[in-house]
Each structure stands twice: as structure tokens, then as C-alpha cells.
Amino acid sequence: MKIYTGGGDRGKTSLFSGERVAKSDARVEAYGEVDELNAILGALGASLLPEQQAVRDELSQIQKDLLTVGALLATLPDAPHFSTLARIGTERIEALETAMDRMDAQLPPLKSFILPGGSMQAAWAHVARTVCRRAERRIIRLEASGDAESPAAKRQNLLVYINRLSDYLFMLARHCNAAAGVEDILWNS
Numbered sequence: 001m002k003i004y005t006g007g008g009d010r011g012k013t014s015l016f017s018g019e020r021v022a023k024s025d026a027r028v029e030a031y032g033e034v035d036e037l038n039a040i041l042g043a044l045g046a047s048l049l050p051e052q053q054a055v056r057d058e059l060s061q062i063q064k065d066l067l068t069v070g071a072l073l074a075t076l077p078d079a080p081h082f083s084t085l086a087r088i089g090t091e092r093i094e095a096l097e098t099a100m101d102r103m104d105a106q107l108p109p110l111k112s113f114i115l116p117g118g119s120m121q122a123a124w125a126h127v128a129r130t131v132c133r134r135a136e137r138r139i140i141r142l143e144a145s146g147d148a149e150s151p152a153a154k155r156q157n158l159l160v161y162i163n164r165l166s167d168y169l170f171m172l173a174r175h176c177n178a179a180a181g182v183e184d185i186l187w188n189s
Contacts, residue, residue: 016071019076030139041062042063062096099168099171115186115187122174129173132162
């Protein structure tokens with residue numbers, strides 16, 4: 001199978017469910033942001049210290065979750081196979097919350113806003129967090145446009161998961177700074 005098909009040369013692409021849409025379509029924008037986030041998480045995982053294998057494993061699962069999110073966004077709700085797609089279950093949201101609680105218990109209390117940065121790993125986590133927030137905004141815009149209408153159960157946890165993921169990435173940035181022995185950069189207005 002060739003990676004290039006020429007099918008997108010005129011500004012159109014195929015959704016997972018087969019329909020052709022403009023590459024500027026709100027749905028393509030939404031799953032494109034999720035794809036960018038997934039790539040950044042790959043860079044973050046590659047930058048982790050050897051002793052951070054548990055975090056690398058968490059990120060690997062999150063990347064798999066994001067492929068599910070992308071598939072849901074790239075499939076029209078009335079497509080025949082939409083109901084067979086994997087879902088983001090509450091257990092995935094709870095896993096993020098558990099991980100945040102674990103990291104938070106090991107960190108000093110936060111008493112100020114912090115600036116993105118510190119260690120390389122924390123910087124990547126902050127970049128991922130901002131892209132995650134952008135993806136969230138694109139998904140909300142898609143939902144508001146009516147293009148994402150579907151029975152609530154089909155996408156019910158998707159937005160909650162993305163929202164929780166951005167919180168996780170903030171905590172991960174702080175965790176990465178602590179693991180590297182680097183203090184968070186406090187914002188002193």
C-alpha cells in the first residue's frame with residue numbers, strides 16, 4: 001500500500017466513515033488537533049528519563065486513547081460502523097485522576113501560577129497541555145456546530161477525557177520537574 005494516493009490534492013480528505021470533506025472541515029480540524037497532541041506525547045515520552053518508565057507506559061495508553069478519540073471524531077454518527085467503534089470509558093478518566101492524585105501527593109503545594117518550562121520533559125508536557133486545550137476547543141466548536149450530533153452515550157466521555165487530560169499534563173509537567181530536580185518557575189507578577 002502506498003502512503004500517497006493523490007486523493008487529497010484538491011483539498012479534500014476522507015473521513016474514517018468514508019465521506020469526503022474539505023480538509024478545513026470542523027471535524028478534520030478537531031481530529032487533526034488530537035493527532036498533533038498524540039505526536040507531542042510521543043516526543044514527551046521519548047524525552048523521559050529511564051527511571052520514568054511508569055510515566056512512559058501511562059503516555060502510551062493515553063496515545064492509544066487518543067487514537068480512539070480521533071476515530072470517533074473522524075466518523076459521522078450515522079455511519080453504519082459508528083456504533084462498533086471503541087469508546088472512552090469512565091475507567092480511562094479515572095485512570096487519569098488516579099495518576100494526578102499520585103503525582104500531587106509527591107509534590108509541594110502550589111501557591112502561585114507557574115510558567116511553562118523547567119526541565120525538557122516538563123516543557124514538552126506544557127506544550128502537550130496547550131495543544132490538548134486547543135483540541136478541546138475544536139471539539140467543543142464541532143459539537144456546537146451540530147456536526148457532531150449523536151446519541152449522548154456515543155461520545156459522552158470524550159470531552160470529559162480531553163478536559164481531564166489537560167489537567168493530567170499540567171501535573172505531569174510539575175512531576176517531571178521534580179523528577180529532574182528542577183523547581184517549577186513561579187510567576188511573580
